[in-house]
Amino acid sequence: MGPVRLEAITWERLGDLLADRLLDLKSADGSPWPRIAFDGAPAARPGDLAQRVSDVLGIRGRPSLVVGTEGFLRPASVRLEHGHQDPDSYYDGWLDTGAVWREVFGPLEPGGDGRVLPDLWDPVADRATRSPYVPLPPGGLLLLHGPLLLRHWFPFDLSVHVLLSPGALRRRTPGPEQWTLPAFERYEAETDPGAAADVLIRADDPRHPAWNG
Template sequence: MPDVQVTPISPERLAELLADRIDALDPGDRRLRVAIDGAPAARPGELADALVEPLRLRGRPVLRVSAADFLRPASVRLEYGKQDADAYHDLWLDDGALLREVLDPLEPGGSGRVLPTFWDAAADRASRARYVELAPRGVLLLDGPLLLGRWLPLELAVHLFLSPGALARRTPEDERWTLPAFARYADETGPTDLADLTVRTDDLRHPALVERT
């Protein structure tokens, strides 16, 4: 096993450090695709939002996209019931739509035209969003759970790690049926191994950056 270094870091410094890492990925005009992966209790959307301004200050246009807006229709998601953890793990995310409408157009030489939302899960219909164009040097910031291990083309993947105890404590009662899905994800996918960077978030006020040495 590789050695790891765990460095406590403030949320503000974490955002600045990640913005530096992202900006350094390509000094040219290439569009970059970055995923912030984590259970809802780890609040991946908050970290993605915190990166927007630091990246723009570095001259990077930013587009925010959430996996929650790329779910499959209820007829597919809920085929096995409203609280089936295996379906949540395997079926909820429409990764085909995410590839087609967001990630593939940002390949080198791609059009850069992205559909920022695809499916309105509450209304269970297409979101009817309009395409937007991410300018050269732009950064896509995608947040959501269970994103890794799906062969999504990404320039950087950040995983927000929660210990099983912290995950259980911070997951609301009405969402605890999802916990077996995250246990599967940890065991079968190994997101800490797949991610380029891992951040421990048992205490959101005091995250810690985990790096292989």
């Protein structure tokens, strides 16, 4: 990724400005439900930003639904087939992309019914969540968050990548999860999410983010 000019900002202001940008967002394929990615390693906490933006959108009268990919992981028997700490499996095989297409993106296609399944599988209990479908009204926004999102060809209308430098990612990733770091190195090399995303946020200092807005 080449040099990108970034501006210091607070998380509160960032949530406001992202919500401003999303208020008038239209989908590229004519769907009444724009779809936004909040991409980042777990240590970057993209879900926190997605929820912050959703809260601001709600205050401003625009409905949204926050969905995390951790609710669409494959069962442990499939996910951990090559061991509990295989970075290639984490990269290629943990996320049930078929379920995400079917239960999240499918209902939001043009002509869809807008009924999204917010999660399918509890990876801790290793069983189905049995969550009810959530109706997203026309004009509502899908805010999907998780790691490695921008390599799946999901039909996002806008993408946000929360970036951590390799050093910050290493420092902020808990010890038991350090084995995932090679997957993020591969993601950087193969996808270059900082360049691919519409909005880049650097969060090396969790108190003082910067962005290219």
